[in-house]
Amino acid sequence: MRTWLLGFLLALASMAQAGEASGEKTAMIYGKPDGAVPGWSIVTLVPQGWTQDCCQYAKAIGVNLVLYRGEWTGEPNRVMVLNVWPQKLPTLAAEWQDDKKHYLQRDPAAKVSAFAVNNPKMACQGGLYQGTDHMDDVVVFCDPGKAAGIHLSWSMTVAANDASRGEVLERFKRVVEQSIYMKYEPGHRPADATKR
Numbered sequence: 001m002r003t004w005l006l007g008f009l010l011a012l013a014s015m016a017q018a019g020e021a022s023g024e025k026t027a028m029i030y031g032k033p034d035g036a037v038p039g040w041s042i043v044t045l046v047p048q049g050w051t052q053d054c055c056q057y058a059k060a061i062g063v064n065l066v067l068y069r070g071e072w073t074g075e076p077n078r079v080m081v082l083n084v085w086p087q088k089l090p091t092l093a094a095e096w097q098d099d100k101k102h103y104l105q106r107d108p109a110a111k112v113s114a115f116a117v118n119n120p121k122m123a124c125q126g127g128l129y130q131g132t133d134h135m136d137d138v139v140v141f142c143d144p145g146k147a148a149g150i151h152l153s154w155s156m157t158v159a160a161n162d163a164s165r166g167e168v169l170e171r172f173k174r175v176v177e178q179s180i181y182m183k184y185e186p187g188h189r190p191a192d193a194t195k196r
Contacts, residue, residue: 023048029065029082030184037086037149039184044082047171067175076157077135080172082179084152087143092125095141095151100127107131115140119177126176134160138172144181154179 030041042064046052050069057074058066058081065082089095100112107129115126115138126140139155154176158168 025052027052027065027067029054029084031064031084031150032184032186034086038147039186040084040144040148040150041182041184042082042084042152042179043182044175044179047175050080050171078156078158078162078168080154080156080175082152082154084150087146087149087151089151092123092141092143092151095153096125096127099139099141103129103137107133115173117173117176119179121180124176130160136160136165138169140176142176142179142181148181148183150181152179152181 024045024047026043027046028041028043031039033039046067050067052065052067054065057072058064063081063083067080069078089098104110104112109132111130113128115128117124117126117140119142122142122144124140124142126138129137129139131137135157136159137155137157139153141151141153143151154172156172158165162168
C-alpha cells in the first residue's frame with residue numbers, strides 16, 4: 001500500500017507541476033477491482049478552458065471520461081473520449097487492426113494513417129481516419145501492461161476543414177501523452193476522484 005501511495009503522490013506532483021505552468025487541471029478516473037482485473041486509475045491533464053465529465057455526459061454515452069470545450073452539444077466534434085475495458089485482445093496492434101477493420105467497413109474509402117504519440121509511462125499506438133464525410137477521427141490505444149488487465153483508448157473527432165484542427169490535435173496528443181495508469185486500491189482514493 002505504501003508503494004502505491006508513494007507512486008500516486010509522485011505522479012500527481014509531477015502532473016501538477018506540468019499543468020501549473022500551462023494553466024491545466026488534473027483529471028482522474030478510476031475503476032474498482034472486477035474479477036481478475038485489479039482496480040485501476042487513469043490520471044491526465046485537462047487542457048486550459050476545457051471541461052471534464054465522468055458522471056453525466058460520459059456515463060450517458062457509455063465511456064469513462066469526456067473532455068470538451070464550451071457547452072456540451074452531444075456531437076462528437078472536438079470531444080476527447082477516454083474508454084477503459086478489460087483486456088481481451090492480446091496486443092495494441094490487434095486492438096488497432098480490429099478498430100481499423102470496423103471503421104473501414106463503415107467507410108471503405110476512408111484514408112488511414114499513423115498518429116504518432118510518445119507516452120513515457122505506457123505503450124500507445126495511434127491512428128488517424130480521414131472519412132469521406134470530411135470528419136477526421138483520431139484514436140490512440142494504450143496498454144499499461146499485462147498486470148493491469150485493461151486496455152484503454154483516447155479518441156476524438158475533428159472536422160477536416162476546421163481552421164484550428166492542428167491545434168486541437170496537438171492538445172489531444174498532449175492529453176494522451178500525459179496519461180498515467182496506476183493501480184487503484186479501494187479505500188485510498190483522493191477526495192476528488194471519480195469512479196466508473
